[in-house]
Amino acid sequence: MDLVEAKNDFKIHISVIEHKSQRTILSYLSDIEQYISYLKKKHICTVEEVSVQEIEMFLSEYGKEHSSKSGNRMISSIRSFHRITSLNHPEIRNPSLYVHGFKRSQHLPIYCSQKDISTLLNSFDQSNQGVFEKTVIMTLYSCGLRVSELCDLQCSQIHLEQKLMRVRGKGKKERMIPIASVCVDQIRYYMELVRPDWAKKNVGNVFVNRLGNPLTRQYVHILIKRKIRENGLNLDISAHSFRHSFATHLLDGKADLRIVQELLGHSDIQTTQIYTHIQTEKLSHAYDSYFTVFEEEEEK
Numbered sequence: 001m002d003l004v005e006a007k008n009d010f011k012i013h014i015s016v017i018e019h020k021s022q023r024t025i026l027s028y029l030s031d032i033e034q035y036i037s038y039l040k041k042k043h044i045c046t047v048e049e050v051s052v053q054e055i056e057m058f059l060s061e062y063g064k065e066h067s068s069k070s071g072n073r074m075i076s077s078i079r080s081f082h083r084i085t086s087l088n089h090p091e092i093r094n095p096s097l098y099v100h101g102f103k104r105s106q107h108l109p110i111y112c113s114q115k116d117i118s119t120l121l122n123s124f125d126q127s128n129q130g131v132f133e134k135t136v137i138m139t140l141y142s143c144g145l146r147v148s149e150l151c152d153l154q155c156s157q158i159h160l161e162q163k164l165m166r167v168r169g170k171g172k173k174e175r176m177i178p179i180a181s182v183c184v185d186q187i188r189y190y191m192e193l194v195r196p197d198w199a200k201k202n203v204g205n206v207f208v209n210r211l212g213n214p215l216t217r218q219y220v221h222i223l224i225k226r227k228i229r230e231n232g233l234n235l236d237i238s239a240h241s242f243r244h245s246f247a248t249h250l251l252d253g254k255a256d257l258r259i260v261q262e263l264l265g266h267s268d269i270q271t272t273q274i275y276t277h278i279q280t281e282k283l284s285h286a287y288d289s290y291f292t293v294f295e296e297e298e299e300k
Contacts, residue, residue: 001047001092003036006085013084021172023148031077034062047085052095059099075099109275110236111244117141119231128194129210133223135190136207136215140239142183143167144246144263147239151215154204160184169265177263247275 011029014020020028038058044050055078063071079096086094112120124134140150149167157166163184165177179187187206200212207215217239224239243264250260261272 001085001089003039003045003047006047006081007032007036009088010081010084013088014080027073028077028080031074032081035074035078035081047082047092050082050095052098055096055099109244110234110238110241111248112141112233112237112241114249116233116237117245119233120227123227123231128197131190131194132198132207132209133227135186136220136223137227137242138183138186140220141242141246142180143177144243144250145177146170146243147217147220150207150220151205151217153206155206156204158187158206160188167265171267173265173267175262175265244275247272251275 007029010032011025014025014028035058038061039045039050039054042054044054059071059075059078062074066074075096079099082094082096086092121134121138124130136150139145139153140147143165145153145167146169149169152168153165157168158179159165160179163179163181165179166174167177168174191206195206195208198210198212199208201208203212203214205214209215209219221239224237224242228235228237247260247264250263251257257269257272257275260275261269264272266272
């Protein structure tokens with residue numbers, strides 16, 4: 001079976017049969033196009049010609065220029081491609097069954113301290129733009145949202161009286177998130193003061209810009225980078241750092257790891273456990289700091 005033909009069948013399957021989101025479909029297809037391009041350079045034009053060795057050679061090349069996270073995503077795309085091809089054409093074997101994943105990076109996620117969060121939230125003025133931007137960042141942080149979840153958030157999904165938010169995450173899975181009282185007040189202020197003047201296009205999104213268009217992920221990233229520079233904070237802080245901060249600060253407050261997993265919408269507890277490593281590192285620093293002081297006292 002021709003690789004391009006297999007790719008087209010794969011696209012139809014994940015779109016029509018599995019009902020993947022448009023973002024997921026584009027991500028899968030981007031990966032598979034890179035994979036097929038590599039195979040064609042090796043003069044492999046059909047699925048039947050692909051071997052485990054060829055897949056591993058491609059992944060080895062790919063891993064030289066990409067992170068382990070990107071590498072594992074590529075493996076997932078390749079496995080899905082071959083699994084679906086073999087499912088639809090049982091006579092074609094699946095060579096991806098014995099391919100191993102990349103080892104996960106041990107780098108801990110970048111997060112903001114509570115002082116950083118306070119500095120950011122206190123840096124906005126009371127103009128419509130200032131209220132809008134403060135509400136965006138406060139909601140992103142205090143609800144632990146992905147940027148895409150924030151941008152897609154509909155008015156029908158927030159229940160300010162109940163202090164609850166219904167979020168649709170990856171794989172269209174829904175979860176309920178409590179909204180902190182201070183964030184409820186900020187959202188209500190924005191909804192009553194700013195949004196009525198800006199929402200001229202009858203869109204259902206909570207966050208719309210002054211032209212009435214829904215908030216975009218690009219805008220959120222640019223906004224955060226601008227505010228980070230203005231306030232002299234760690235330039236490595238990104239939009240996703242606020243989600244990391246949400247989880248870290250919950251664990252600092254003795255929240256149960258399973259509850260944090262549920263609030264973040266992680267399907268696997270191992271994904272959430274990265275934040276326990278942050279707790280361990282902080283404890284280690286505190287421990288070392290204590291004994292440094294103890295040694296200084298002894299010397300006196």
